[in-house]
Amino acid sequence: MPPPKAQKITPRARDFSEWYTDVIQQAELADHSPVRGCMVIRPLGYRMWELMQGALDAMFKATGHENAYFPLFIPQSFLAREAEHVEGFAKEVAIVTHTRLRATGKGGAGAVEPDPSSALEEPLVVRPTSETIIYAMFAKWIQSYRDLPLLLNQWCNVVRWEFRTRLFLRTTEFLWQEGHTAHATEAEAEAEARQILGVYRRFQEEWMAMPVLTGLKTPSEKFAGALRTYALEALMQDNKSIQSGTSHNLGQNFAKAFNVQYQTAAGGLEHVWNTSWGVSTRLIGGLIMTHSDDNGLVAPPRLAPIQVVIVPIYKTDDEQRGVLQAAEKVRGDLEKTGVRVKLDGRPELKPGAKYFEWEARGVPLRLEIGPRDVAAGQVTMARRTGGKAPVRLDDLAAKVPEALAEMQGALLQAARERREQHSIRGVTKQEFIDFMKAQGGFAYGGFCGSAECEAEIKDATAATIRVLPDPEFRSPEAPKTCMWCGKPSVAEAVWAQAY
RNA sequence: CGGGGCGUAGCGCAGUCCGGUAGCGCGUCUGGUUUGGGACCAGAAGGUCGGCGGUUCGAAUCCGCCCGCCCCGACCA
Structure with a gap:
């Protein structure tokens, strides 16, 4: 019997916001940084981001995109080149004005100050997004229609000085990818923006098990500087919607502002047509609010940093030896099949304590191995979403991937039904x-x-x-x-x- | 920036009204016994009570100023 301990996670029904924060804390996905509004992504959360990056990056490459890296700093004047764009971001950019500090002779926080003699002639802004600097470079690289299309992507951080922040959903600094492309015609740019929307949809449904609506944003909700913005929207468990990705047809707005022109086959000079598109660490917030429950994180198997945790159970030293040996064998076998598996051999915790811990971290499958299992040549397999049954050791290498795949499908199905009900x-x-x-x-x-x-x-x-x-x-x-x-x-x- | 709340051990809090040895729970560390759903016993470590100043024999507690954080409103992925 589990003694009735203080609930570590606020139930969703009592306070959804608190629940969200608690899930992140208990799962150790992220933490608040000493800087207001900024987030530290902890190893589990970062591993999940890496898995997302891996899947998305492969999809970008498969559609002909290449990765590049553009700098964090953008000349302040660049931001101002596209009128609508600057208006959209002016209120939330961080600005670098000095290049060094000097000692003040005072103590504590006031011990240093910006050195007035190091003031920059032109301040730099910390990128809130990279259209301006990227298209300034495109102008150098693109000469002729033969240089098109140019299909680039970058994985980076951006900074938007937000008033109210929440872990993953809205933080001052966040990680994302931003794709930037240039095309010869409007139709090609439109096709690109639409194609990426499809890529995002497939990723979110197939990997995150998060059903989305796709469509067009109205002018009041579109990206500042875009002709059209397409977006993906997912319904969270509190019945609020999250914008989980955007893909913009930028038209020739930036091409004109940054003079990105190419020579046509006929010898004319035309402005290119651009697109830009992005998804961010906000996806992790959406994932949490789509699947998780009052016991903590529920991670869709394909993005679960740990897919299977093995918990050994024993009383005597004799039992411990037998059980650990069997557990090690199971781990080795599963690793060979490509499953991300962890054996939790910590001797100081009782099995029940481990169950709660791994449930809070969203591990899809738990394999319990005790003396009775060893004797019977089996393990007990428990699903994060409920249900527990013995599985023969011989069948494990087949049954585990099967169970993971089933869970992946069931999560998407459940989320879709919930959305339709609401x-x-x-x-x-x-x-x-x-x-x-x-x-x-x-x-x-x-x-x-x-x-x-x-x-x-x-x-x-x-x-x-x-x-x-x-x-x-x-x-x-x-x-x-x-x-x-x-x-x-x-x-x-x-x-x-x-x- | 406006309205509300809060700063005391890693975390959560009591103590503040009514000044007098800084406490509780969880966690951590050591040792032992435990282990099929959050173990138990014994011991230990851990604090400029947000900061500065004032009143006082004496301040976590009273007074003043400052700083920070959280929640709610106007911007946003």
């Missing part, structure tokens, strides 16, 4: 208001296209248009009128309260 289609104004006031979720309805309606709805319900959904997500029947103002509908929209 979606409402063809809403009327009153239904919409009631829905957003009560449980919330994805509300599908007609939209007249006016920014006024959008703003009114946001004021009244805190809900915003997440996307104008792509065809595969639209309702069977297109709405005829705007669910808010009753004027003719120009597109179906999906509203939700959002992160």
Whole structure:
């Protein structure tokens, strides 16, 4: 019997926000840094990011993209070159103005100060995103249509000085990838932006087991400087939506601002068409809020840093020897099949304590090996999502990958069902208001296209248009009128309260 | 930046009203006994009580100023 200890994780039903924070703490994914709003990604969280990077990077390469690295610092004047872009980011950029410190003779925190004689002639901004510096370089590299398309990606950190931050979801500094491409025609750029949206969707569904809606952002939600922004939206367990990725058709806005031109086959001079697209460590926040439960993290097997943990159980020294030997063998066998496995041989903890710990860290499968199992030539396999059954040692190398694959599928299925249960289609104004006031979720309805309606709805319900959904997500029947103002509908929209 | 709350051991807190040896739980360390769902016993380490100043014989406690953090509102992946 587990003694009723103080619950370390606040139940979701009591306080979702607290629950989220507790899950991250207990799973040791990340921690707050001494700098307000910044995050330390701990080994487990970073391993998960590495697994995400590995999968995404392979997908980028498979679609013809190459990695490069552009610098952290951007001349302040660059940011100002594209008018809409600078307006979008001006309020949240960090600026470097000096190159050295000097001693003040005072003690403590005031012992040093920026040396006035080291002031930079032109301040540098710390990249909030890299369009400006990348397209400044593209202008040098692109001469002719033969240089196109140029398909680059970079993995890096960016800084956006946010007022309110939350681990993974919104931090001052975060890790991401940003793809930047240049094309000869608008159609090619559009195809690229759409292709990447598909890549992101596949990654999020197949690897993260996180179902997404894809579609177009309205002008009020699009990226500053883009022609069009496509996005992916996923519904979290608190019925708020998270934007889990964006892909922009930048048109020729940056090409014109940075003079990125190429000679056509016919000998003319044209501006290129650009795209940019990114996903960030925010994905980890989405993953947590999609699958995890009141016992802690639930990691989808394909992205679980540890997929299987082996917990040996024994009383006597004799038993310990036999059990550990069997456990080592199991670990070796599983490693050979490519499973990420850990044997928890710590002698100072009781098995139950280990169960709780690994559950909090989201390990999909736990193999318990005790004297009875050894005698029977089996292990006891427990799933993070529930259920426990013996598995013969001979079958293990086959059964473990099978169970992992099943769990991966079941998580996506469960998340999809949950999303559909919290979606409402063809809403009327009153239904919409009631829905957003009560449980919330994805509300599908007609939209007249006016920014006024959008703003009114946001004021009244805190809900915003997440996307104008792509065809595969639209309702069977297109709405005829705007669910808010009753004027003719120009597109179906999906509203939700959002992160 | 506006409204609210809080700074005491690694973490969570009591003590502050009413000044008088700085405490509790968890965790950590040592030793022993334990181990099929959060072990137990014994011992130990660990503190400029956010900072500076004031009142006082004496301040975690009273007064003043400052600093930091969390939650809620306006920006955002």
